[in-house]
Amino acid sequence: MSADHLDWLRREGRILIVGASLAGLRAAETLRAEGFTGELTLIGDEPYEPYDRPPLSKSVLLGMASPHHTELPHRWEVDAKWRLGIPASGLDLAAKRVRLADGDEVPYDRLLIATGVRARPWPKEDEARLSGVCVLRTRDDAADLYQRLKAGPRRVFVIGAGFAGSEIASACREMGLAVTVAERAGAPLVGALGGVVGAVAADLQTESGVDLRTHVTVTALEGDSVGRVRAVHLSDESVVEADVVVVSLGSQRNTDWLAGSGLGAGPNGIACDAGCRAFDFRGIVTDDVFVAGDVARSPHALFGYQFLSLEHWGNAVAQAETAAHNMICHGADRRPHLWMPAFWSSMFGVNIKSVGVPPMGDQLMITQGSPAERRFVGVYGYQGRVIAAVSFDSARWLEFYARQIERGAPFPVEFPTMDRRPEGRQPVAADFPDPSLPTHGPTVTLTGYSPADQQLVFHPALH
């Protein structure tokens, strides 16, 4: 692209952002902060200003925050045209226009897609419509669920023990509500952290009074005569009476609106290069369509160029900043999105954090503390190197392990860390479910080839 064209773009070009949430807002701010003075438009299907989602399953359910007020602070004046409450319904790549559901069309010079994911609904539609059957992704969902929990149901039933489902179960117990959790795998969090760490999460739940059922699936939701849910049927033939059912079966990427557009978009997300430029369906990189956040799927040099889909808050922020930067600068000044994956969660009073890509690991060592005390660090190994770490109430160590991952430090871990117990000297199988079996839970999805070795000296992008 010629310097003239870029100058023009930065001065008076039109940038359109579809998806007005965390990634969309942070991208808009970055564009302005880096000197974009042209026309900026944000399209969002929710009628609200960008708000933060992690509190919805934590502070909100704990009664510390209102579901109506988790709007994100603005770090920079964005001076944009906001079109909220209206979904984008199509994209014409050749004409550079986005179609809206109300029939309007918005032209752009550069487009950023940040449409995120939505909650996977209960598959049987008539059952999903029963009153009391909820999901938790949006602020409206949170307001509805909070009201139902406050009303004091006799029992809450959570389908799926991923992070969200487990956080909801934890909040229920704090409210003193009876709660049953059903999980297809052998323990909670198995898709994200493996069976060994999952077993610790299982103990946490049962000790807190959760009626945890593993190795079962829900076969049917039963309603009463006025259309309220009243019972849940399980594959082991048991029936559990409940008047609130939270469906927490993971998410689906919001790419349907791109069908037929010619973009490389599908159920796995939108593939892009490390510079956040979207691929078209032929695998050719576009130069004016960028992607960021939960909907993106991008290759990561540190993890063998696997295409990673990360449903992580920090990834949405970092990728949005990188995409925005790259949208308005010369090729040579572009930055790769090489963010160290990091995630937090909080349940049953325990702070859980991870760095790296745990599901890529096949082995695990408890290098510090002990699972029995619910305070430990687990390190995941893949083909002789450290690939991820998880902490339960030991978050201050993660920075150290993030550096180990960047360096491709050897696994099994040899250094004598603080508080290392004898049982932590041998690696064990991390016990992830067979990746070919469907799971609902992992917040990291590996969608590329398997890497063999690390040949690159990694310098992380700073954020």
Added chain:
Amino acid sequence: MRLVVDLNKCQGYAQCAFLAPDVFAMHGEESLVYNPHAPEEQRERLARAVAACPVQAITADGLEDLAGEPGAGAAQEASDVR
């Protein structure tokens, strides 16, 4: 006033919970929970918590008049966005 805490950065030092206990609280030993919509009367306490966080994990808007020049907080944040 809106605020958000980057809980990847947060190290649970609890400075904020000490300085603005109506906005921030520890949940268990290490987890921070907070109200992302702090009431107006918490403005001063919130500003102190933002300033005291050792890892600069808290972003809040509407604190300009306390930070000196308008937009100082925002500009500081934005310069971090390389």
